[in-house]
Amino acid sequence: MHAWPARRHGRASAAVILLGTLMASSARAASLAVPPQGKRALLAWLKAGTYQTTFTPEPEPHASMSAHGPYVRTWYSPMLTEDLRAGRIPFRKGAAMVKELYLRGPDEPPVGYSVMRKLRSRSRLTGRGWLFYETFDGTNDAVSFGRGLAVCTGCHRTGVDYLRSAFRP
Numbered sequence: 423m424h425a426w427p428a429r430r431h432g433r434a435s436a437a438v439i440l441l442g443t444l445m446a447s448s449a450r451a452a453s454l455a456v457p458p459q460g461k462r463a464l465l466a467w468l469k470a471g472t473y474q475t476t477f478t479p480e481p482e483p484h485a486s487m488s489a490h491g492p493y494v495r496t497w498y499s500p501m502l503t504e505d506l507r508a509g510r511i512p513f514r515k516g517a518a519m520v521k522e523l524y525l526r527g528p529d530e531p532p533v534g535y536s537v538m539r540k541l542r543s544r545s546r547l548t549g550r551g552w553l554f555y556e557t558f559d560g561t562n563d564a565v566s567f568g569r570g571l572a573v574c575t576g577c578h579r580t581g582v583d584y585l586r587s588a589f590r591p
């Protein structure tokens with residue numbers, strides 16, 4: 423008789439611990455699925471190839487349409503992939519893209535990266551809802567970085583909520 427409540431309590435707390443662990447690990451997975459907001463952490467995250475475990479890539483590097491020089495391959499975050507599949511525009515906070523810049527040709531490793539990350543669902547006319555980042559040499563020395571960055575929004579504002587690529591997963 424007396425053993426029951428104790429056992430039930432034991433099971434309940436085991437379930438709570440399990441749930442807690444699951445929630446913590448899915449929070450970790452979710453935080454890995456967006457590029458960090460600081461440029462140092464972001465560069466380290468790019469170089470570690472962290473996005474490759476959760477992002478959806480274009481099949482292979484291809485000739486770039488414009489400013490991003492000769493060959494590129496773009497990866498979409500899980501949130502952006504979901505939004506595109508659902509036809510949801512504007513994209514939600516957490517939508518993000520990583521574009522690998524293959525400056526030495528499609529068969530050599532990427533040298534640079536362009537990144538966009540949505541910080542708010544509202545992009546605003548100036549694109550302040552988006553964080554932009556671009557390095558052509560894989561360092562932060564001459565990096566383009568900031569919210570609603572004019573050098574980026576000039577072209578990107580003509581896209582679908584600032585997305586220019588025609589790739590649809």
Ligand code: HEC
Binds near residue numbers: 555586
């Ligand atoms: C001259 C126009 C132009 C400028 C300037 C420009 N982009 Fe792009 N960008 C494009 C086009 C066109 C694409 C899609 C086609 C391609 O991949 O070449 C693209 C693609 C991207 C992508 C992949 C996601 C997407 O929207 O398709 C990212 C990320 C990106 N650009 C980041 C940036 C950043 C960061 C800057 C500013 C430092 C920037 N771009 C400046 C034209 C531009």
